[in-house]
Amino acid sequence: MTLSQISARMGALAAATVLSATLLFAAPQAHAATNGSYYKAELAQPTTSKPQLLRSVYVKCEGTSCRAPIASTAPKNMCVSIAREFGAVTAFTAGERVFTAEEITACNGDNTKAVAKN
Template identity: 80%
Template sequence: MMTLSHFSARLGALAAASALSATLVFVAPQAHAASNGSYYKIELAQPTAAKPELLRSVFVTCEGTNCRAPMASTAPKNMCVSIARKFGAVAAFTAGERVFTADEVAACNADNAKAIAKN
């Protein structure tokens, strides 16, 4: 038989769990969004004076040879190629924890060169 004190304890535990869940629902995405501003880190071969540009649904911001962008819903290689098209040759590219190899960066620049040749 459940007494009033058992019921109160269970109700209190449920309320605490609900409050914790609600907090995580609102705080976790905010923390992710704060760190999301520099998911992509790019070093260009040449400095650029370009203004922030919308590429693949995110804004890419550059200062000199350093560019940054939040995570986009595209493959990192596609983002690399898009950046090479818009800002020039890429010297280094990082997507989150993944650092592109020299061959992968060369492929980004080569894909960009192919696209330019088609136009």
């Protein structure tokens, strides 16, 4: 093995190490920066409910604002679950996606509570 082959392998190893370190430390920090607020919902009525496990994540509501981290479910399903558990939803976002008025109406369906659950 020549010196240039050893240098090339060492360079590749160094690049792989830097890439691994970046993925190991930077990716979790970027996820943590969202503060568990991938899903955001505004309710029609304030709620005093404790955090609820919905769709494999805890949804926490304070007043009329609900927040939850990302889950392995479709945003529509999360919106429907929040409406069923906490009451009518007036606004909903999943990451950068903002639900339209029609999507909000579909989330609320016929299953929402007239008064927020206590």
